[in-house]
Structure formats: structure tokens, C-alpha cells
Amino acid sequence: MFRDNCTVDIGVETEDTDMYQEGGFCPIHLGDSIAGRFEILLKLGHGKSGTVWLVSDSENRHGRYVALKVVAAAYSENYEPTAVLDRLKKHERDHGNPGVFLVEFERLFHTSRNGRHLCQVFPVLGPPLSSLNIHWNRLYPTFGREFGRQVASGVATMHSLGVCHGDLTTTNLAIRFGKSFDHLTEQELLAIFPSPRRRLVNDCFEEKDSPGPQYVVATPDLTLLPVNYFSTGICILDFDQAFLADSAPRHITNTPPSYLAPESIFAQTNSPASDVWALGCVLFMLKYPVELFSHEFGRHPQSAVHDMHFILGPLPEEWMSIPFFDGWPIHELDLEPGDEPKPLGIPPRIHTASLEECVERIREARYPTSNIKPRTGRDFFCLVIPGIDLGDQERINQWETENTPRIEKEDAGLFADLLRKIFNYDHTKRITASQILEHSWMQEAGQERGDPGDVVLDPHDMDLIIHANRDVTQEWWSSSPTSSGGKSSSSMEQTDSEN
Numbered sequence: 115m116f117r118d119n120c121t122v123d124i125g126v127e128t129e130d131t132d133m134y135q136e137g138g139f140c141p142i143h144l145g146d147s148i149a150g151r152f153e154i155l156l157k158l159g160h161g162k163s164g165t166v167w168l169v170s171d172s173e174n175r176h177g178r179y180v181a182l183k184v185v186a187a188a189y190s191e192n193y194e195p196t197a198v199l200d201r202l203k204k205h206e207r208d209h210g211n212p213g214v215f216l217v218e219f220e221r222l223f224h225t226s227r228n229g230r231h232l233c234q235v236f237p238v239l240g241p242p243l244s245s246l247n248i249h250w251n252r253l254y255p256t257f258g259r260e261f262g263r264q265v266a267s268g269v270a271t272m273h274s275l276g277v278c279h280g281d282l283t284t285t286n287l288a289i290r291f292g293k294s295f296d297h298l299t300e301q302e303l304l305a306i307f308p309s310p311r312r313r314l315v316n317d318c319f320e321e322k323d324s325p326g327p328q329y330v331v332a333t334p335d336l337t338l339l340p341v342n343y344f345s346t347g348i349c350i351l352d353f354d355q356a357f358l359a360d361s362a363p364r365h366i367t368n369t370p371p372s373y374l375a376p377e378s379i380f381a382q383t384n385s386p387a388s389d390v391w392a393l394g395c396v397l398f399m400l401k402y403p404v405e406l407f408s409h410e411f412g413r414h415p416q417s418a419v420h421d422m423h424f425i426l427g428p429l430p431e432e433w434m435s436i437p438f439f440d441g442w443p444i445h446e447l448d449l450e451p452g453d454e455p456k457p458l459g460i461p462p463r464i465h466t467a468s469l470e471e472c473v474e475r476i477r478e479a480r481y482p483t484s485n486i487k488p489r490t491g492r493d494f495f496c497l498v499i500p501g502i503d504l505g506d507q508e509r510i511n512q513w514e515t516e517n518t519p520r521i522e523k524e525d526a527g528l529f530a531d532l533l534r535k536i537f538n539y540d541h542t543k544r545i546t547a548s549q550i551l552e553h554s555w556m557q558e559a560g561q562e563r564g565d566p567g568d569v570v571l572d573p574h575d576m577d578l579i580i581h582a583n584r585d586v587t588q589e590w591w592s593s594s595p596t597s598s599g600g601k602s603s604s605s606m607e608q609t610d611s612e613n
């Protein structure tokens with residue numbers, strides 16, 4: 115069963131519809147049955163390798179609801195369980211899944227007209243941390259530190275198992291739901307989730323044997339679920355790039371350049387220390403929603419390393435002479451005749467702030483002084499920028515100045531000291547994940563906020579959430595600066611559920 119009145123929206127972010135072709139993604143609609151066992155209820159996300167759905171399991175093997183990742187057919191062929199996963203699975207078996215690491219309960223296959231798809235069954239997780247500390251939400255500092263501590267502890271455990279993540283970003287860290295989530299009836303579950311927004315795709319996909327679905331479904335904002343279904347536990351996910359420390363890849367991993375360690379970029383060296391560098395970037399993002407080493411001038415490492423040079427200090431001489439082409443060091447490229455690589459060089463100064471100054475400029479969310487109870491997970495974890503057009507930077511700056519005071523001096527000093535120890539260009543001298551846990555900044559106590567699972571919502575509050583989640587996605591998508599608008603060739607229509 116699923117909810118009526120699903121609407122189709124313009125401007126929602128969804129997977130690229132070009133992924134629906136032979137060897138590509140599996141065409142899936144809400145209400146479909148997969149492998150004769152899983153009913154598709156809601157969308158949870160998508161990545162490069164597939165789509166992820168919230169499903170009910172008729173066999174109830176791992177609980178009533180699970181997440182089903184349906185992998186593109188071409189990727190499904192070589193998706194063997196690896197030594198990395200074996201080690202993580204053993205750890206989770208011994209400590210309870212979902213614990214720190216998201217590992218699959220089981221895997222099976224499903225055949226569509228696009229091929230044979232690996233389906234991985236996972237516990238259902240809550241929102242990724244990337245959806246909390248962003249332009250229009252500011253994570254309260256106590257959670258920034260607490261989540262940072264949990265991630266550092268997870269990374270330390272992973273490294274003690276001889277495993278490196280290779281793609282540690284705030285997108286690959288998620289809040290876990292509390293136990294009450296699995297007790298929801300299907301009707302309750304569908305009521306509290308933001309309405310699934312669907313977008314009709316190309317006309318050709320409406321033909322019966324076309325490779326695509328009739329519509330694609332947007333990823334809902336899971337922070338809008340009622341507060342009492344959340345926990346404060348963090349889970350590390352997406353081990354697609356993970357590797358064993360003693361057989362690390364000798365190339366740049368497929369991580370966003372702003373999280374890449376310099377030795378990975380310049381010397382093709384990956385190790386637990388490169389995870390620690392990415393962890394430093396995560397810690398900064400949890401404190402302030404801006405990438406420290408941005409790759410905004412292109413999705414390549416060159417602009418990130420320029421930022422490192424200005425923020426951390428001069429890059430070692432031997433790295434400066436490495437030739438780059440099109441933003442990448444040439445050892446990563448198959449150059450064509452006529453391509454002319456140039457040594458990295460340093461552009462005119464683009465940053466005036468040192469690491470310490472970047473930290474001192476952090477503004478922090480302050481708890482509202484009123485006694486208004488949080489209703490949603492978002493209210494619990496974040497200060498929300500109220501009703502300001504997100505394109506209106508001037509008003510946002512004004513709001514920030516009035517509502518988010520600068521980080522306290524002592525906290526800034528400790529935090530900058532920790533980051534200095536993390537962002538050491540010499541990876542052999544970089545602090546380890548276990549040492550990060552012992553650093554004074556990690557030891558500081560946060561403000562006690564209790565457990566979201568203990569918040570008691572009265573029926574009126576619950577009604578308000580259900581009502582808001584029926585429409586709020588409209589408001590959210592239209593105000594989101596990151597909503598991509600999807601493919602312009604798509605046909606857009608308003609539909610009622612035909613399922």
C-alpha cells in the first residue's frame with residue numbers, strides 16, 4: 115500500500131535519467147515488488163551506482179522495514195564481497211547492526227529489462243549529515259562535537275581492523291533512527307514521511323518496453339520526520355572506495371576533491387592518514403557549513419590544493435613542480451597529443467585567511483531561548499534560517515550576524531590546534547584517529563540536549579508534522595539552492611497516484 119495524492123514536481127533533484135539503459139539502473143516505481151518479497155514504499159537516495167529504497171520485507175527477516183540498494187546492472191557483475199566487507203561485517207555481527215558501520219544484511223539479484231541487478235539489503239538510516247549543517251540549517255555545536263567524536267571513534271575502529279574508508283564525507287555519514295521507527299505501521303510510516311515527489315521522464319520512457327521508469331522519485335528530506343524517531347547515533351556508510359591498509363590503491367580515489375589528502379593527489383599515496391585528512395574536513399564542515407579546501411572552481415583537485423597552500427602554508431617544493439592538466443596531476447591522465455600540462459604553480463593570492471583565522475570566523479548556532487519543543491529531527495539538531503530567500507545573501511548574512519555569535523576564543527584555539535595536527539602535509543607525522551579522540555577539543559563537554567527518542571510529541575504536534583510533510587517539499591525544493599531541476603527534456607505533469 116502507499117499514499118495517494120503523490121504529486122509531480124518541477125525542479126527536484128533525482129538521479130540522471132540517462133542511467134536508465136541496458137546495463138544501467140533498474141526502472142522502479144512506488145508500489146513495485148522486488149524479488150517477490152520487497153514492496154517499494156519510498157525513495158531514500160541515489161548515487162552513481164544505483165538507487166536506494168525504503169521497502170517492507172514480507173519475510174520480516176531483519177525487521178519490518180529495510181533499505182534496498184538496487185545496483186546498476188553493469189556494476190552488479192563485479193560486486194563481489196571483499197575482504198574489507200568481511201572484516202566490517204564481522205565487527206557488526208559482534209556489536210549489533212546497525213552499529214558504527216552500515217553493512218548489508220544480505221544480497222540477492224533482481225532482473226529487469228536493463229539487466230541483472232544486485233540488490234543489497236541494509237538497515238534503514240536517517241538523514242545524511244550533509245543535510246544538517248548546510249546553507250539553511252545550522253547544526254548546534256554540541257552535536258557537531260558529539261557527531262565528530264563518534265565519527266573519529268568509528269574511523270579509529272575501522273583502522274584497527276586494517277580498513278580505510280577512502281571516501282569519508284558528510285554525505286557518507288548518517289544519523290540512525292531510534293528503535294521506535296521499526297514499530298511504525300505502514301500507514302503511520304507513509305504519513306510521517308515527506309510526500310514522495312515524482313517527476314515524469316521522457317516520453318519514450320512511457321512506452322512499455324522502454325529502459326526507464328515512467329517517473330523518477332525525488333529523495334525526501336529525512337530531517338523533517340518527527341523528532342522521536344531519531345537517535346543521536348552516527349553510522350558510516352558507502353564502503354565502495356574502501357581498501358585494506360596493506361594494499362592501498364596507487365591512484366586518486368573517487369572522493370570529492372575537497373576531501374582529498376594532498377599525498378593522494380601528488381604522490382598517489384592512500385593510507386589511514388588520508389582518511390584522517392578527510393576526517394579533518396568533516397570536522398570543519400560539522401562546525402561550519404563551508405568546505406575548507408573548496409573545489410568550487412572546477413570539480414578537480416587543483417583549486418583544492420591552491421586553497422591548502424594559502425590556508426595551511428606553502429606546499430612542499432617537490433609537489434609544486436608536478437605538471438597539471440585540466441585541473442588534474444598528469445600521473446592521473448592519459449594525455450592526448452596537443453595537451454600541454456603545466457607545473458601546478460600558484461595563482462595570485464585568493465585567500466587571505468590562515469587556518470586559525472578561518473576557525474576564528476566560525477559562527478555558531480545558539481539554542482533558542484524560548485521553551486518551544488522541537489517537533490522534527492531538524493528542529494532538534496539545527497537552528498533553521500527562517501523564511502529567507504536563499505538567494506538573498508545580504509539578508510542571510512544579517513541573520514547570521516544577529517543569531518549566530520562567533521565561536522568562543524578558547525574553543526577556537528583548541529579546534530584550530532586539532533586541525534593543525536590533522537592537516538599536516540607530511541602524512542607520516544599526521545595525528546591518528548585514536549589520537550584525535552584524546553585531543554582536548556574532543557574532551558570538552560557539550561551542552562546536554564537529551565535523547566530525541568525521549569521527546570514526547572502530543573497528537574496536535576504530530577498532526578502539524580503530517581500536514582506540513584504533505585506540502586513542505588514544495589517549499590523546500592523551490593527554495594533549495596542545490597535543487598538541480600533534473601533533465602530539462604522531461605515532461606512535467608501533476609498526477610494523482612495511479613498505483
Ligand SMILES: Nc1ncnc2c1ncn2[C@@H]1O[C@H](COP(=O)(O)OP(=O)(O)OP(=O)(O)O)[C@@H](O)[C@H]1O
Pocket residue numbers: 158159160161162163164166181183216236237238239240242285286351352354
Ligand atoms: N541504508 C540506508 N538508509 C537510508 N538511506 C540510505 C541508505 N543507504 C544509502 N542511503 C542514501 O542513498 C544515497 C546513495 O547511497 P550510496 O552512497 O550507497 O550509493 P552510491 O551509488 O554508492 O553513492 P556514491 O555515488 O556516493 O558512491 C546515500 O547518500 C544515502 O543518502
